[in-house]
Amino acid sequence: MTTTTTSNSALEVRNPSDGQLVGTVSVDDRDAVNRRATQLRLAQRAWAEAGPRQRSKWLRLWRDWILTHSDELTDLLQAETGKVRPDALVETTASCEFITYYADHAEEFLADERVKTAGLLSLPKRLSKTYQPYPLVGLITPWNFPITLFLMDAAPALAAGCAVLAKPSEETPLTCARVIDGWREIGAPPVLAHVTGAGDTGAAVVDAADFVQFTGSTATGRQVALRCAEQLKPVSLELGGKDPAIVLEDADLARAVEGVAWGGLFNAGQVCISVERVYVVAAVYEEFVARLTQRVQSLTQGADAGNDVGAMVTARQVDIADRHVSEAVAAGAKVVAGGKRGAAGNYYTPTVLVDVDHTMSCMTEETFGPTIPVMCVADEEEAIRLANDSTYGLSATVWTRDRARARRVARRLEVGAVNINDVFSNLFAMTLPHSGWKASGMGARLGGADGLHKYCRVRAVTEPRLPVRARELTWYPYSAWRTAIAAKMLRAAAGRGLSQRLGQNKEHRR
Ligand code: NAD
Numbered sequence: 001m002t003t004t005t006t007s008n009s010a011l012e013v014r015n016p017s018d019g020q021l022v023g024t025v026s027v028d029d030r031d032a033v034n035r036r037a038t039q040l041r042l043a044q045r046a047w048a049e050a051g052p053r054q055r056s057k058w059l060r061l062w063r064d065w066i067l068t069h070s071d072e073l074t075d076l077l078q079a080e081t082g083k084v085r086p087d088a089l090v091e092t093t094a095s096c097e098f099i100t101y102y103a104d105h106a107e108e109f110l111a112d113e114r115v116k117t118a119g120l121l122s123l124p125k126r127l128s129k130t131y132q133p134y135p136l137v138g139l140i141t142p143w144n145f146p147i148t149l150f151l152m153d154a155a156p157a158l159a160a161g162c163a164v165l166a167k168p169s170e171e172t173p174l175t176c177a178r179v180i181d182g183w184r185e186i187g188a189p190p191v192l193a194h195v196t197g198a199g200d201t202g203a204a205v206v207d208a209a210d211f212v213q214f215t216g217s218t219a220t221g222r223q224v225a226l227r228c229a230e231q232l233k234p235v236s237l238e239l240g241g242k243d244p245a246i247v248l249e250d251a252d253l254a255r256a257v258e259g260v261a262w263g264g265l266f267n268a269g270q271v272c273i274s275v276e277r278v279y280v281v282a283a284v285y286e287e288f289v290a291r292l293t294q295r296v297q298s299l300t301q302g303a304d305a306g307n308d309v310g311a312m313v314t315a316r317q318v319d320i321a322d323r324h325v326s327e328a329v330a331a332g333a334k335v336v337a338g339g340k341r342g343a344a345g346n347y348y349t350p351t352v353l354v355d356v357d358h359t360m361s362c363m364t365e366e367t368f369g370p371t372i373p374v375m376c377v378a379d380e381e382e383a384i385r386l387a388n389d390s391t392y393g394l395s396a397t398v399w400t401r402d403r404a405r406a407r408r409v410a411r412r413l414e415v416g417a418v419n420i421n422d423v424f425s426n427l428f429a430m431t432l433p434h435s436g437w438k439a440s441g442m443g444a445r446l447g448g449a450d451g452l453h454k455y456c457r458v459r460a461v462t463e464p465r466l467p468v469r470a471r472e473l474t475w476y477p478y479s480a481w482r483t484a485i486a487a488k489m490l491r492a493a494a495g496r497g498l499s500q501r502l503g504q505n506k507e508h509r510r
Pocket of ligand 1: 140141142143144145149167168169170197198199200201202203204206215216217218219220221223224238239240241271272366368394436440441
C-alpha cells in the first residue's frame with residue numbers, strides 16, 4: 001500500500017495504518033519556492049536587527065502555542081505517520097525543549113567574543129569575533145520525525161536571526177505545516193514558512209537558501225552536497241545509520257534486553273539512531289536472545305491506544321524490512337520473533353533474527369524498520385571490529401557494568417555518539433553535538449553554542465589597543481634599517497619556541 005499518491009499539482013497524505021486520506025497539499029514548483037524565499041529574505045533584515053532577546057520572546061510564545069495545541073498536533077501526527085500515541089507524544093512535547101534551550105541562551109551565545117592574541121603581529125590588537133546570521137536557511141526534513149527534526153534545527157536558526165524555509169517530507173507534510181501555522185497565529189514576524197512537494201521542491205529550496213540543513217538518506221544527502229558544492233554554499237548533513245549495540249559478558253542483562261528492544265523498535269524502528277544490529281559476547285548470547293525474543297513477542301502492534309509498535313510510514317520501507325529479513329533467511333539466518341508483514345496497512349511485525357553475519361543486508365544496509373538482528377561474537381575485540389565494519393558511523397550503544405571498560409570501548413567506535421547502558425540519550429542532550437561520521441553525515445547539529453553559531457557567519461574584528469601613529473614599522477616606505485629591525489623582531493618572535501628548545505638542549509649538555 002502506498003501512503004502518498006502524487007499528481008503534478010497535489011499530494012495526498014494517507015494514514016499508513018489504514019490508508020484513509022488525511023489531507024492534501026500542493027506541489028510547490030521552483031517559482032513558488034523562489035517567491036517564498038524572497039518574502040522571507042525581506043522580513044529577515046528586521047528579524048536580525050531585533051536582537052536575540054526580542055527573538056527569544058517570539059520563540060517562547062511559539063513553544064507555548066505548540067504545547068497548548070499538543071493534543072491536536074499529536075492526533076494529526078499519528079494520522080499521517082501511523083505512530084502509536086507514546087511515540088507521537090514525545091515529538092509534540094519534548095521537542096519544545098529545543099526552543100526553550102536556544103531561546104534561553106541566544107543572547108549569551110551570540111554576544112561578541114573577545115579572543116586572546118597570539119604572535120607578535122597581533123599583540124598590539126584587540127581581537128574579537130562577531131556573529132551574523134545567514135539570511136535564509138533551507139531546512140529539508142524526512143518523514144520519521146516530522147516535528148522533532150524540524151524543531152531541532154528551526155529553533156537555533158530562528159534564534160540566530162535567520163529566516164527559515166522548511167521543506168517537510170512529501171510523505172508527512174501536515175503536522176510540520178500546522179506547527180508553522182502556529183508561528184503565524186501568535187503574530188510573529190513572517191520569517192518562517194514552508195513549501196510542500198518532493199525532490200524537485202527540495203532541490204529548489206537548496207538553490208534558494210544561503211545555508212542548507214538537510215536530514216534524510218545518505219543517497220539524497222550526497223546529491224544535496226554536490227549541489228551545494230557547485231554553489232559554494234554551506235551545508236550540514238544528518239544522514240542514515242546502521243547503529244551497533246555491543247552487549248558484553250558483564251552487562252546488566254535485564255537492562256540490555258529492555259534497552260535493545262526499545263532502541264530497535266521505538267517508532268517502528270524508523271529512527272536514524274535505532275539499534276540496527278546487535279553483537280553479544282558468547283558467554284551471555286543464549287540468555288540474551290531468549291530474553292529478547294520473549295520481550296519482542298510480548299509486544300502488541302496496531303493503531304489503537306495501548307499498542308506498543310505502530311505502522312511504518314511508507315510501503316516502500318516495509319518492502320525494505322521484508323527484503324532484509326527474507327535475504328537473511330535465504331542465507332541461513334533464523335527468525336525467532338516476527339518476520340512477517342501485517343495483514344493490512346504498512347505494518348511489519350517486530351522481529352528478532354539470529355545466525356546472522358556481515359554477508360547479509362540486514363547487518364550492512366540501513367533497514368529503518370522494526371527488526372533486530374543479533375550476532376554472537378567471541379569477545380569485546382570482535383564486537384568492536386564488527387561494529388566498525390560499516391560505511392555508516394552515526395551512533396552506538398555499549399552495555400556493561402564496568403564504566404571504565406565502557407568508556408574504553410566507546411573511544412574505539414567510529415561513530416558520532418555512544419550511549420553507555422542506554423539508547424537515544426544523546427538526542428535530547430542539547431549541549432552535545434549530534435553528528436554522523438563516515439557516510440552518516442557532515443557537520444553537526446545542537447552542541448550548545450555551536451548549534452547556534454553554525455547558522456551564522458563569523459566576522460573577525462581587530463582594533464588597535466593603544467593610540468596609533470601615522471604608520472606602522474612594516475608599512476611603506478621600506479628602508480634598509482626598518483626592514484632589518486622588523487626582520488629581527490619577527491625572527492625573535494617566530495623562533496621563540498626554537499630558541500627555548502635550544503636553551504633546554506644547552507641545559508641538558510651541561
Ligand atoms: P530522503 O533522503 O528520501 O528524503 C529526505 C528529504 O529530502 C525529503 O523531504 C525529500 O523530499 C527531500 N529530497 C529528495 N530529493 C531531494 C533533492 N534532490 N534535493 C533536496 N531535497 C530532496 O529520506 P527519507 O526517506 O525521507 O528519510 C529516511 C532517511 O533519513 C533515513 O536514511 C534516516 O536514517 C535518515 N535520517 C537521518 C537522521 C539524522 O539525524 N542523521 C534523522 C532522521 C532520519
